[in-house]
Amino acid sequence: MIRLEDVGHVYAAGTPWARRALRGVDLTIGPGERLxxxxxNGSGKSTLAWVVxxxxxxxxxxxxxxxxxxxxxxxxxxxxFQHARLQLFRPTVEADVRFGTRLDNGAVDNALEMVGLDPTVFRSRRVDELSGGQQRRVALAGALxxxxxxxxxxxxxxGLDLPGRRLLTTVLARLNREAEVAIMVVTHDVEDAYRLADRALVLRAGQVVADDDVGAVVGEAQP
Ligand SMILES: Nc1ncnc2c1ncn2[C@@H]1O[C@H](COP(=O)(O)OP(=O)(O)O)[C@@H](O)[C@H]1O
Ligand SMILES: [Mg+2]
Known part of the structure; x- marks a missing residue:
C-alpha cells in the first residue's frame, strides 16, 4: 500500500544549517498493519512520520x-500530533471534528463514538475545557x-496518565479492527509497544536499524 524507497531527508539542504534527518529508508506498510x-530523540522518527x-x-x-x-x-x-491542542482550530468539539469537511451530524457523532467520547456529552463542549487525553481523542476523531x-x-x-494511556490504547486497537485503518505509532518509549503494534522498526541517526515483529525488536532493545 504505502511504499518508501531509498528515502532520505535533509532539512535546510544546501545551507550551512543543513541537517540530515533520514537516510536510505526502505519501508512498506500494508493495509491494516500496526507498526x-x-x-x-533526534533519530528521525517525526520526520519519517511527516513523510508517511x-x-x-x-x-x-x-x-x-x-x-x-x-x-x-x-x-x-x-x-x-503530540500537542493535540495545536491541532484543534475551532472552539467546540463538533465544529472541530467537522472542520474542513461537509459532513452531517451523524458522521461527526460516529467519529466521536469511535474514540470513546459520548456525542451527547461532548458534541458542544469547548475544546479548552477538555483534558489532554480528551483533546487527543478529538484530534483523532477529526482525522477519522x-x-x-x-x-x-x-x-x-x-503525557497521559495511566487510565488515559489505557483508554487511548483500547481506542486505537478498536479503530484498527473496525475501521480497518493501518496505524503507525511513533514513540520513544517501548512500554506500551506490545499493545499498540505487531511490527516495530528502530531508527538510529536517520537509518532503519531493525524492522521485525514487535516482540523480537523490543526484546532486543531491553536486554
Ligand atoms: N524543522 C527542522 N529544521 C531543521 N532540523 C530539523 C527540523 N526538524 C528536525 N530536525 C533535525 O532532524 C533530525 C531528526 O529529527 P526528528 O525527525 O524530529 O527526530 P525524532 O522525532 O526522532 O526526535 C534531528 O537532528 C533534528 O534536529
Ligand atoms: Mg519527534
Missing amino acids: LVLGP AGLLAPVEGTATLHGRPLGDVPGATAMT VRRPRLLVLDEPLA
Missing part, C-alpha cells in the same frame, strides 16, 4: 501510495471522519 517506530503522512516531500527517494506520490493523495493518510487508510500518531500516549 511502531522506535528510536532515541504525506506532509513532507523527502529530498531523496520516493514515497508512494499505490504508486502515486503521497503528497498527491490527500486524505489517504492522516496524522495526529476523513476515512484515512493509514493513521500516523506521533507520541500518542506521551
